[in-house]
Amino acid sequence: MTDHTTTDDAPSDDRSFDDSAPDGGMPVSTASVDAALESLDDDGLTGYNYAYLDEHTKREVRRSMLKAVAIPGHQVPYASRPMPLARGWGTGGIQASLSLLGPEDRFKVIDQGADESVNAANIRRLAETTAEVETTTDTTDADLIQSRHRIPEEVLTAGQRLVLQVPITDALRKVDPSDAANRRRHAHKNYGKMWVHLYENVVEYGEINIASRYPTMVAGRYLMDPSPIPRWDVPKLDDADHLTVLAAGREARIYAVPPHTAVEPLAFEDRDFTVERFPEQACHACGSTDTYLVEVSEESADEDGFETRYACNDSSFCRKRRENPELPKDHHLDREGVDWGPETPDGDASTAQRGGSE
Amino acid sequence: MGYVAVTAGEEIIERAEQLFEKQRLDEDEELAVGQIDGQLGRLTGQAMSEGGLYAPRLAALAVKQAQGDTVEAAFLLRAYRSTLERFDESTTVEPSEMIASRRVSPAFKDVPGGQILGATKDYTQRLLDFDLFDGDTTDPTADWDIDDEGEPEELTNVTELLREEGLLHAPEEATVDEPTDTTRESVTHPPARDAVLQELARGETGAVTALGYSALRGYGQVHPTLAEVRVGRLPVRIDHPYTGEAVTVTHTEVTESEAVVPVYEKRADPQFAFGYGLTFGRNERKAIGMTVLDASIQLDSEAEPAENPEFVLDTIDGMDSFGFIEHLKLPHYVTFQSILDRIRSIRERQRAGDESKVRADEQPAEPPTQGASDDD
Numbered sequence: 001m002t003d004h005t006t007t008d009d010a011p012s013d014d015r016s017f018d019d020s021a022p023d024g025g026m027p028v029s030t031a032s033v034d035a036a037l038e039s040l041d042d043d044g045l046t047g048y049n050y051a052y053l054d055e056h057t058k059r060e061v062r063r064s065m066l067k068a069v070a071i072p073g074h075q076v077p078y079a080s081r082p083m084p085l086a087r088g089w090g091t092g093g094i095q096a097s098l099s100l101l102g103p104e105d106r107f108k109v110i111d112q113g114a115d116e117s118v119n120a121a122n123i124r125r126l127a128e129t130t131a132e133v134e135t136t137t138d139t140t141d142a143d144l145i146q147s148r149h150r151i152p153e154e155v156l157t158a159g160q161r162l163v164l165q166v167p168i169t170d171a172l173r174k175v176d177p178s179d180a181a182n183r184r185r186h187a188h189k190n191y192g193k194m195w196v197h198l199y200e201n202v203v204e205y206g207e208i209n210i211a212s213r214y215p216t217m218v219a220g221r222y223l224m225d226p227s228p229i230p231r232w233d234v235p236k237l238d239d240a241d242h243l244t245v246l247a248a249g250r251e252a253r254i255y256a257v258p259p260h261t262a263v264e265p266l267a268f269e270d271r272d273f274t275v276e277r278f279p280e281q282a283c284h285a286c287g288s289t290d291t292y293l294v295e296v297s298e299e300s301a302d303e304d305g306f307e308t309r310y311a312c313n314d315s316s317f318c319r320k321r322r323e324n325p326e327l328p329k330d331h332h333l334d335r336e337g338v339d340w341g342p343e344t345p346d347g348d349a350s351t352a353q354r355g356g357s358e
Numbered sequence: 359m360g361y362v363a364v365t366a367g368e369e370i371i372e373r374a375e376q377l378f379e380k381q382r383l384d385e386d387e388e389l390a391v392g393q394i395d396g397q398l399g400r401l402t403g404q405a406m407s408e409g410g411l412y413a414p415r416l417a418a419l420a421v422k423q424a425q426g427d428t429v430e431a432a433f434l435l436r437a438y439r440s441t442l443e444r445f446d447e448s449t450t451v452e453p454s455e456m457i458a459s460r461r462v463s464p465a466f467k468d469v470p471g472g473q474i475l476g477a478t479k480d481y482t483q484r485l486l487d488f489d490l491f492d493g494d495t496t497d498p499t500a501d502w503d504i505d506d507e508g509e510p511e512e513l514t515n516v517t518e519l520l521r522e523e524g525l526l527h528a529p530e531e532a533t534v535d536e537p538t539d540t541t542r543e544s545v546t547h548p549p550a551r552d553a554v555l556q557e558l559a560r561g562e563t564g565a566v567t568a569l570g571y572s573a574l575r576g577y578g579q580v581h582p583t584l585a586e587v588r589v590g591r592l593p594v595r596i597d598h599p600y601t602g603e604a605v606t607v608t609h610t611e612v613t614e615s616e617a618v619v620p621v622y623e624k625r626a627d628p629q630f631a632f633g634y635g636l637t638f639g640r641n642e643r644k645a646i647g648m649t650v651l652d653a654s655i656q657l658d659s660e661a662e663p664a665e666n667p668e669f670v671l672d673t674i675d676g677m678d679s680f681g682f683i684e685h686l687k688l689p690h691y692v693t694f695q696s697i698l699d700r701i702r703s704i705r706e707r708q709r710a711g712d713e714s715k716v717r718a719d720e721q722p723a724e725p726p727t728q729g730a731s732d733d734d
Contacts, residue, residue, distance in 0.1 A: 048441060077544045082436035087681030089688065112689045119688055121368055149692050167682070178668055180547035206707045211696035230696040250678050252544035276699040294695045313692055 051098040051131040057081055061099035061254070065245055068256035073218025074186070075169050080252035090123050090148060091249025093165035097123075097146045098131060100161060100245075107133045108142035113150045113292070113313035120148070137316050140332040149212070151233040153291050153317040155330045155340045156242035158259060164227045166248035169255070171215035171225040191223050194266065202271055214273070217264045218257060231265070232275045232292045236341040238263040275342045283312040286321035290329075290343035382425055394418040403611070403639020404428045408676050409435030410541065410560045412610045412638050429562060429676040436677060440541070447536070449595045449604055453614055454512050458590035463516045465585045465618070471513035476589065516585040517616050517632070526618060526630045547668050548658075554667060558651055559637055562676030563644045569674065570647030573654045573664035580654045580664070582617030582633055589613050589640050613637050615645040619653045631656060 051058065057079075064078035083091040090111075101107060109124040111117035115137040123146065124135050136142050139152040146163040156162060172182040175193045185191065194215055201208045212228040216237070226234055227246055237244060237257050244257040257263060267273040282289045293310040300307040312318035320327055330338040338344065382388075395402055395418035402417035409417070409432035417435060424430035460476025463469040520526040538553040545553055558566065573580045591609040598605045618630035633653025635645040651670055659665040673679065 052441075054441070054443075077546055079542045079544055082433070082440045082541075082677065084437045086433070086684060087678050088683075088685035089681060091681075112692045114689075117689060118371060122371055125368055125371070148688075167685070179672075180668055183547075205704045206711070207703065209700050209704060211700045212693045228693045230692055232696075250682060276696055277703070292692070292695075294691045295698070313695075 048130060051101055052084075052126065053081060053095065053098055057095075058099040061095055064254045065096065065099070065256060068245070068254050069243070069258045071222070072258055072261050073222030073224040073255060075253040075255045077252055078254055080249045083249065084126065085122070087250040088167060089119060090146070090165045092247035092251075092254070093146045093148070093163050093249070094123055094126060095249060096163045096245050096247035096254065097127060097144060100144055100163075101127060101131045101133050103132055105133050105143040106136045106141055107131075108136050108139065108145045110145065110147040110150055110152070110314075110316075112148060113294075114315045116315065139314075139316055149228045149230075150292070150313065151229055151236045151244075151341075153312075153314040153329055153340075155333060155338050156236075156240065157333065158241040160242045162242055162244045164229065164244060164246045166225070166227045166246045166251070166253070168213065169225060169246075169248045169251045169253040171213070171223050173225070174210075174215075186222060189221065191266075194223060198266060198268070202268065207271060207274075208267070215266045217262075217266065219261050220264075223266075224255065224257075224263075226263075230276055230292060231273070232342055234263070234265050234273075234341075235275070237261075239339075278310060281310040283318060283321075284309045285311055286318050287325050288312055288318070288321050291317065291321075378425075382422075389422060391415060391418045391422055394421050400640060401426065401428055401431070403637075403641055404563055404644075405431035405435060407638040407641055407644065408432035408560055408562055409439065411435045411439040429680045433677055433680070446596050446599075448607075449597060451592055451595065453588075453592070454515055456513070456588055456590040456592050456612070456614065457609075458513055458588045460587075460589040461513060462587050463585060464587075465516055465583050466519075469514075469516050470519075513588075515616070517618070520585070520618065520630065524629070526632055529632075545671055549667060549671065551656075554655055554671065555634065555636075555648075555652060557671050557674060558635070558648045561644070561648070561674035562679065563641060563647075565674050565676065565679065566644050566647040566651065569664050569670055570650035570654075573650050573662065578654050578662040578664045579657065580619050580633070580650055582619045582650060582653055584615060584617045584646065584649070586614065586616040587642055587646065588615075589642070611639055613639065613641050613645040615642070615649045617646075617649045617653060 049055065053061075061078055064076045068074065068076045080092060081095065083094060085091050085094060097107065107124070107127050109115065109120040109127070111120035111123075114120065115124075127133055128135060139145065139154040139156075142160065144161050144163065145152065145156070146165070148165045151162065151164075170179065170182050172185055172191075172194060173179075175197050176182055176185075185193070198208055198210075198215075201210070210231075212230050213225050214231050214234055216224050216226050216234055218224045224246075226237060239260050239262065240257070241259055243259055245254065246256065247254050265273040276292065278289075278293045281293055283291065283293060292313045294313045295308050295310050297306040297308050312321070317329075328336070329340050329344055330336060392415075395414050398418075398421065401421045402414055405417045405420055405428050406412050406414070408429065409420070411417075413435070416438070417431065420431035420434040421428070423434060458474060458476075460478060461471070461474040463473060517526055521528060532552075534550075538550050538556065540553050540556050545557065549557075572578065590612070592612050593606045594608050594610055595604045595606050597603070613636070615635040617633045617635075619633060620630060631653055633649040633651075633656075635648030635652060637644050637648065651664060651674075654662070654664040655667045655670060657665045658667060663669050
């Protein structure tokens with residue numbers, strides 16, 4: 001890092017304003033700007049604080065997180081800083097992660113289920129260069145997991161923290177774009193407009209047509225947007241062992257689901273909450289039938305047209321399953337049959353029905 | 359095989375960056391940062407204004423690095439700014455202290471201090487100047503007789519004239535000692551006026567212009583009369599840490615605009631409402647747009663987009679809109695799979711509903727959505 005000392009050979013194209021300022025003020029040389037410019041020539045992020053953000057900011061983010069933990073599901077405003085990533089690309093998540101990370105932590109970043117995705121690699125790179133943390137792709141090995149729109153297939157434990165990136169902070173945004181009005185609704189626990197929306201869904205389509213960002217009650221008090229995780233992952237938040245922090249950078253809000261908190265997706269008595277169905281499908285690589293699958297269309301080998309195949313979305317777990325197809329999702333725990341959403345032994349069949357046929 | 363649509367690691371990112379850097383290079387000489395600052399001042403001004411950081415040379419660097427994308431350049435400045443320590447606040451300056459290089463007051467034909475047309479292209483015919491192909495470095499003002507320049511005078515603000523007559527209400531006294539800083543405290547509603555002005559001053563030029571235009575176009579009541587549009591330099595002063603005296607540390611080039619709006623809030627004592635705009639750099643369009651929006655937001659109505667503070671502040675920021683619009687390029691296959699599940703399920707249900715209806719009687723089909731809802 002270059003010293004911020006005044007140099008004698010200040011550049012001649014210096015735009016410092018002339019000494020004849022009519023107000024008699026004292027001009028100051030712009031040498032400090034030159035020093036700042038020179039420091040930019042360094043490679044890497046020399047000159048930035050540990051974990052990029054300054055300590056005051058990190059403390060403020062952690063305070064907001066504590067408040068969020070104390071009021072599960074409530075959106076806490078915080079002064080989201082401009083990050084060297086575009087807003088909408090995980091800046092809330094990375095601020096939460098960088099505020100939590102210490103040199104001892106192992107960090108995992110997933111984007112849409114994959115550690116290999118470009119954006120995940122980019123976020124991992126920022127944490128690596130500024131916080132000098134070890135990174136991992138193994139869910140069971142990570143202390144902190146930042147994820148865009150998935151909760152891993154392997155059960156998270158009490159020692160782990162999950163940071164979910166959030167694009168839109170309020171489930172009520174679907175029914176009213178005004179945050180001011182929605183804050184009033186949250187204060188009064190007035191979720192009538194959302195219930196009417198769900199009812200109208202049923203009237204119009206016969207069922208609720210919300211795909212992801214499924215409106216979910218937290219601890220029986222606040223309606224929460226669980227971020228665009230698929231419905232498949234929502235039951236994993238209920239009575240979980242781990243802490244989930246949901247952080248939005250652009251919208252400058254943090255909220256949380258502390259461990260062992262009741263999380264219940266909104267549904268009607270005669271219209272159950274259903275998760276995504278993959279009828280008769282298995283991952284073409286590992287053969288799993290109990291994981292969230294995504295489909296890919298590929299050109300057919302022997303005829304014209306396309307062929308659709310399904311694959312595990314959690315690429316890290318899929319790799320393990322390819323070696324050991326029988327590996328349960330709670331293989332790393334000292335107990336068995338842990339409830340971890342759909343298709344796990346104790347998964348609540350009434351809230352996590354697969355197939356959803358009537 | 360590639361079932362992960364975009365599979366990559368750091369090497370791919372580096373290569374993409376290298377390709378992007380290559381686009382900047384051509385056979386001509388490389389553009390110097392000083393040239394951008396000197397010859398493309400509008401670009402650096404816009405980047406500084408939207409970035410909320412007055413630093414012409416850093417802005418020129420940002421414009422160069424962003425290959426002319428002003429929002430990207432403003433973004434670079436903001437990310438850099440957020441790592442700087444804020445060690446002091448400048449003292450308040452009066453706009454009348456501005457050393458104006460341009461000043462127009464459309465409200466009156468003659469104003470104290472006079473109209474200063476200054477450097478403008480407002481009245482130039484928009485014809486491509488083919489001479490610029492070969493470059494022309496002669497200074498067209500070389501022969502000017504500027505000996506009678508004189509001292510720059512302080513210009514009386516036109517709004518002061520209206521205030522003296524009681525036609526314009528005096529600004530409310532500040533009720534807080536320290537100004538709100540929306541970069542340190544996120545905006546909640548209803549926002550304080552200084553928070554509104556800060557957000558508008560950092561707003562994206564195109565968005566400020568478009569939303570301001572929407573009010574003039576008829577989606578709003580504000581059609582202001584401009585009292586002042588000025589471009590010039592304002593001193594930045596801080597209290598000296600040892601002597602306590604105010605010291606000028608630098609000047610900033612700003613564009614300022616003030617307008618009056620005939621909105622009669624009080625029937626008994628009709629007065630003009632007032633709108634204000636200020637941006638770093640030379641950007642009259644944005645300053646006037648901001649003035650319209652400031653005046654509109656003070657009406658605080660949900661009837662028109664420009665008069666709804668929440669709508670304006672939610673959409674005006676270039677960093678926010680740029681990031682969220684472009685994030686759509688990120689993979690979305692998890693959420694899309696979820697959407698596919700919903701639409702297939704509803705289609706199955708409707709098909710089943712339609713079939714049972716046809717079996718039940720031969721009536722012409724009702725709208726399919728209603729048919730679906732009958733199915734239990």
